[in-house]
Amino acid sequence: MKNTFQSFVFGCRVNEAERIKMDKQLVEAGYSVDLASPSFLIINSCAITGKAEREAKQLIYQLRKKHPESKIVLTGCSATVWSKYNTAETKLVDILVPNDKKSNLVDLLSTNDEPLADASSAEAVGDKFRYSNRLLVKIQDGCHRFCTYCIVPYLRGLPQSQKIADIVSYINSFLPIPSEVILNAINTESFGTDTGETLVNLIKQVIKETKVPRIAFGSIHPWSLTNEFINYMRSTLAGEKRFVQFLHIPVQSGSPTVLKYMRREYDINKIEKSINEIQKIQPNTLLATDVIVGFLGETEELFEETYSFLERSPISRLHVFRFSNRAHTAAFYLKKQLIEPSPQEKKKRSERLIELSRKKYQKFIENQIGRTVQALVIAKGKQGMKVLLDNQVEGILIDKECLPGDLVHVTIIAAKDGLVVCKES
Numbered sequence: 259m260k261n262t263f264q265s266f267v268f269g270c271r272v273n274e275a276e277r278i279k280m281d282k283q284l285v286e287a288g289y290s291v292d293l294a295s296p297s298f299l300i301i302n303s304c305a306i307t308g309k310a311e312r313e314a315k316q317l318i319y320q321l322r323k324k325h326p327e328s329k330i331v332l333t334g335c336s337a338t339v340w341s342k343y344n345t346a347e348t349k350l351v352d353i354l355v356p357n358d359k360k361s362n363l364v365d366l367l368s369t370n371d372e373p374l375a376d377a378s379s380a381e382a383v384g385d386k387f388r389y390s391n392r393l394l395v396k397i398q399d400g401c402h403r404f405c406t407y408c409i410v411p412y413l414r415g416l417p418q419s420q421k422i423a424d425i426v427s428y429i430n431s432f433l434p435i436p437s438e439v440i441l442n443a444i445n446t447e448s449f450g451t452d453t454g455e456t457l458v459n460l461i462k463q464v465i466k467e468t469k470v471p472r473i474a475f476g477s478i479h480p481w482s483l484t485n486e487f488i489n490y491m492r493s494t495l496a497g498e499k500r501f502v503q504f505l506h507i508p509v510q511s512g513s514p515t516v517l518k519y520m521r522r523e524y525d526i527n528k529i530e531k532s533i534n535e536i537q538k539i540q541p542n543t544l545l546a547t548d549v550i551v552g553f554l555g556e557t558e559e560l561f562e563e564t565y566s567f568l569e570r571s572p573i574s575r576l577h578v579f580r581f582s583n584r585a586h587t588a589a590f591y592l593k594k595q596l597i598e599p600s601p602q603e604k605k606k607r608s609e610r611l612i613e614l615s616r617k618k619y620q621k622f623i624e625n626q627i628g629r630t631v632q633a634l635v636i637a638k639g640k641q642g643m644k645v646l647l648d649n650q651v652e653g654i655l656i657d658k659e660c661l662p663g664d665l666v667h668v669t670i671i672a673a674k675d676g677l678v679v680c681k682e683s
């Protein structure tokens with residue numbers, strides 16, 4: 259039991275990347291994963307909505323009941339909100355580690371630790387986070403944008419980038435070589451502004467200095483669609499077989515007025531041009547986005563602006579969120595000036611966008627039929643192996659047994675129910 263841990267994560271891919279790094283640091287410091295009776299239960303939490311905080315609380319209650327002897331360690335954004343506002347929830351856990359102390363987690367645990375004991379019976383951590391041999395890496399933290407609905411800049415502070423050399427050596431420290439690396443940032447726009455480096459140079463170096471066969475981004479934020487990035491896409495990335503042709507660009511709205519209320523200061527017409535350009539450069543790029551419906555001041559007419567932007571755009575996959583006003587954000591105070599759509603209006607708008615997404619995605623995957631590409635096996639499913647194509651489109655590989663993490667050449671033969679069906683080629 260001593261010197262062992264189990265970790266949990268909520269929220270975004272940056273959180274997941276942080277969890278992977280914390281697990282690795284703990285293992286290197288002599289801890290082992292123990293799912294039966296760990297000495298520490300570590301939760302990397304989210305606080306983007308009130309619901310995310312409630313989920314963290316529920317997990318704490320469940321874990322307390324299941325493992326009364328273990329110490330509960332809460333880190334991440336809920337830990338930061340609770341500690342910053344000194345809420346009653348701080349008493350729920352044994353160790354509270356706000357985001358600015360997270361990098362010292364291993365040291366913080368060892369001061370709470372008991373003498374080292376033999377933990378050889380505990381499960382090795384490696385298999386746990388590398389099940390499909392995909393590695394999530396955090397390249398940047400913090401944000402300077404302060405979008406009105408978002409609490410993240412208050413919890414993660416101003417931008418801080420990892421140095422390219424450190425990112426490369428972190429990736430190279432994983433053996434066997436990951437089948438895919440996914441680069442994640444809170445805001446890619448800020449990558450390198452504090453270190454004098456650029457996103458384009460990061461991709462160049464990861465391609466050159468690592469042997470990872472698939473290199474992907476979690477998200478590329480709209481401000482990152484610079485001329486430099488688009489020119490690099492045109493000259494190199496579009497033909498680079500190791501670059502996963504998937505760009506998740508969270509636009510949040512297609513209405514200039516709503517974007518102004520959200521304080522997302524970009525020209526949506528320019529973003530639209532850039533997205534169209536990317537689609538022309540590499541038509542098989544899967545373009546995805548996040549959209550918030552029912553933001554303060556979003557009238558029916560303004561929602562229609564978003565709808566028609568998304569309808570005509572080559573973006574094929576929409577992640578739709580209904581706005582819920584979050585305490586401690588600027589929007590919380592804006593509600594005095596701007597009318598919030600009703601829950602029924604939000605529901606209707608969200609359903610329309612989900613249906614639009616379903617149709618657009620189906621069309622996109624039908625256009626994949628006939629392509630022969632390299633796919634990554636991520637798990638075994640009931641109908642075959644679950645795979646991701648070279649653009650993160652999900653599929654089923656039939657008539658072939660393989661292991662998660664394998665790379666296989668496949669031909670896409672059909673597209674149904676949001677999945678492509680492939681055969682080994």
Ligand code: SF4
Pocket residue numbers: 401402403404405408409410411444445
């Ligand atoms: S860009 Fe906006 S939504 Fe994204 S983390 Fe920064 S403030 Fe939040």
